[in-house]
Amino acid sequence: MKVTIVGAGNVGATCADVIAYRGIASEIVLLDIKEGFAEGKAMDMMQCAPTTGFNTRVVGTTKDYSKTANSSVVVITSGVPRKPGMTREELIGINAGIVKEVAENILQHSPDAIIVVVSNPMDTMAYLTLKATGLPKNRVIGMGGALDSSRFKYFLSQALDKPAWDIHGMVIGGHGDTTMIPLTRLASYSGSPVSQFLSAEELDKVAADTMVGGATLTKLLGTSAWYAPGASVAYLVDSIVNDQKKMIPCSVMLEGEYGQSDICIGVPCIIGKNGIEEIVDISLNEEEKEKFAKSAEAVRNMNEALKEIL
């Protein structure tokens, strides 16, 4: 299977590295607009193959979309990341034009591709991609919930002092500092609710840390994070390419599910070879439903900014 990643920067290159290293796809094309940049990243990665022992072919290109032809999955990470003190939403002015142009270019060469949208503000960029391309909703997947859930499990594992792989949990809603909804009520440690081991105050802190997880790293790093984002994209791509049917919270177009329509926002989805194969309706309690409605309102307001580009 061939996977294209547009944007060979921090997130795109890390995602390519994880996909190659874990043998998730047989071929990866990295495309960037910076002259020689994607070629350099691809060559550097390929020089790991003899020592780490992977067999994926990684190719880089500057702007040449013909090299991306017949990709099964295309990941869009092109655009600008935020700087400390910024919100993801502030990136819309630059990133909307880039994402729209990239999605259109991609489809000229890979008309059947499933598109994974990563660039921020991600929910709005996923909505833009769907509206601009007219693709069926199963083929446009916004990646944010996989990362936010991974961070949620990390903070739970730290609070519990237990390994992250024994912890289950999910973050739904928008991929924003104030719109994420870590579902603490449903999180579990090896099958038992985490509320058996952590106080309400401790769980509130885990949720708050999760919501600003990206902002905290941006402050520490001077630009936004890439290891966990890249790994989370690879996790999602693995489920598509290898038809794993994993349940992953993704930003998808809702048509009545969770009481919302005409919006891309994070909800649990079954991800397989057809992209979004099912939206899973988990029953939220009244408080969670209220948070979800508020989150959707904020994402919908952001989508208004697309009026000039659509």
Ligand SMILES: NC(=O)C1=CN([C@@H]2O[C@H](COP(=O)(O)OP(=O)(O)OC[C@H]3O[C@@H](n4cnc5c(N)ncnc54)[C@H](O)[C@@H]3O)[C@@H](O)[C@H]2O)C=CC1
């Ligand atoms: N959805 C999520 O969970 C996450 C989203 N992000 C977002 O992903 C995006 C990328 O972040 P980083 O990789 O850290 O940024 P980066 O600056 O390291 O890389 C972005 C790359 O995109 C390239 N680019 C810009 N315009 C392009 C175009 N028209 N065609 C092809 N390539 C183009 C740049 O040359 C650069 O190499 C940002 O918008 C960031 O906010 C980052 C982390 C997580």
Ligand SMILES: O=C([O-])CC(=O)C(=O)O
């Ligand atoms: O924080 C950011 O701007 C990048 C991102 O979406 C994340 O790491 O969650």
